[in-house]
Amino acid sequence: GQQVMQIPQYQHVQEGEDFTTYCNSSTTLSNIQWYKQRPGGHPVFLIQLVKSGEVKKQKRLTFQFGEAKKNSSLHITATQTTDVGTYFCAGRSLGGADGLTFGKGTHLIIQP
Amino acid sequence: DAGVIQSPRHEVTEMGQEVTLRCKPISGHDYLFWYRQTMMRGLELLIYFNNNVPIDDSGMPEDRFSAKMPNASFSTLKIQPSEPRDSAVYFCASSTDPKQPQHFGDGTRLSIL
Numbered sequence: 001g002q003q004v005m006q007i008p009q010y011q012h013v014q015e016g017e018d019f020t021t022y023c024n025s026s027t028t029l030s031n032i033q034w035y036k037q038r039p040g041g042h043p044v045f046l047i048q049l050v051k052s053g054e055v056k057k058q059k060r061l062t063f064q065f066g067e068a069k070k071n072s073s074l075h076i077t078a079t080q081t082t083d084v085g086t087y088f089c090a091g092r093s094l095g096g097a098d099g100l101t102f103g104k105g106t107h108l109i110i111q112p
Numbered sequence: 113d114a115g116v117i118q119s120p121r122h123e124v125t126e127m128g129q130e131v132t133l134r135c136k137p138i139s140g141h142d143y144l145f146w147y148r149q150t151m152m153r154g155l156e157l158l159i160y161f162n163n164n165v166p167i168d169d170s171g172m173p174e175d176r177f178s179a180k181m182p183n184a185s186f187s188t189l190k191i192q193p194s195e196p197r198d199s200a201v202y203f204c205a206s207s208t209d210p211k212q213p214q215h216f217g218d219g220t221r222l223s224i225l
Contacts (some may be wrong), residue, residue, distance in 0.1 A: 043205075
């Protein structure tokens, strides 16, 4: 079945440093979504990418979808303590079922 | 607007007992998803419904797990009999369309002793 791999599993950064998490799918995706989960909370939708090579920005967050639609990345510029949490990518296979396959997430830990 | 509502928030019970988790999706959302989250396995899709009909239950781990959606505003996930390895956080999510964002409930933290 479809697998979505996400690296790194954990990332420690100093406040103000940049952060990037990478997502790779074993199959071509129709779309990819990103979610953030705060400690003790539930996943919250951030953004969806659909087009090959698409790049979207939300303030300090930049999301990219690979040309082959099999990989994606999330980059945060100048991290703040409010960025703490786990970032998940979730993909849907092209021509596959409607359910999302989530990566295991990247836990972002920020040291002030 | 009310979000996805799950109950109970926490459940502690002894192995062998029946456990029932409940979910009320956002009104107007035709898709409902049940997930299980553990440190080892991450967030796993167990089953999802479209218009109250189960579409894909391939993620349900065993026959001990069952899910129903008797109407558009209510779904249950039942574990019988429960085992310690079922301990996890169970999330319910809903959406208007599989291509749209999923809205998650606060989850049920289940501990089987």
